[in-house]
Amino acid sequence: MDRYDRPSPMGWFARAEAWLDDKGKGAWIAAMVLGFILFWPLGLALLAYMIWSKRMFSKSCRTRTARHGMAAMKxxxxxxxxxxxxxxxxxxxxxxxxxxxxxxxxxxxxxxxxxxxxxxxxxxxxxxxxxxxx
The missing domain is CATH 1.20.5 (Single alpha-helices involved in coiled-coils or other helix-helix interfaces)
Known part of the structure; x- marks a missing residue:
């Protein structure tokens, strides 16, 4: 079994983060609200993560889209x-x-x-x- 074939301990978290990023800021907010409803520390943890990772205050959750403006000059x-x-x-x-x-x-x-x-x-x-x- 190759090291890339093994699931990493953070694999599910990275996949969930990527999925929420693809859906946009609304998905992050919905996940946070659901976290507060189901188990309030989970909602609080999601809120803290959104603020820490600057997802809460950015125009878009995807940071890779900011580079498209420079592509025209390349x-x-x-x-x-x-x-x-x-x-x-x-x-x-x-x-x-x-x-x-x-x-x-x-x-x-x-x-x-x-x-x-x-x-x-x-x-x-x-x-x-x-x-x-x-």
Missing amino acids: SSGNSAFDAYKAETLKRLEDEQEAFESFLERLRAAKDKAEFDQFMEERARKAAETRPDAG
Whole structure:
């Protein structure tokens, strides 16, 4: 029997941890609540572990997903593909800038329309309350 074939003493714990990580933070919270319901020290232990391992306050239980942002910057080793990727990323950045400026113009136009409407209502109310001369 190879040493990798033998079940390790922490094997079940590592498998349970990986399974809960795959299901997300909600699964960890559900396990903690069930632990409190079944045997309160178990729920307390799960809460302590979640805080200690920073699972409670992170955006995601999976730490390996944080590395995907750097994958876009990594070279593939193929110069043609890297040039294509760089060109595509540049095009997408340009499109994002154009879209953000469009949204800015759209917000400015909406703000101006709302301000103009306010000024018209204000002028109308002022004209209604103004005593007529004559």
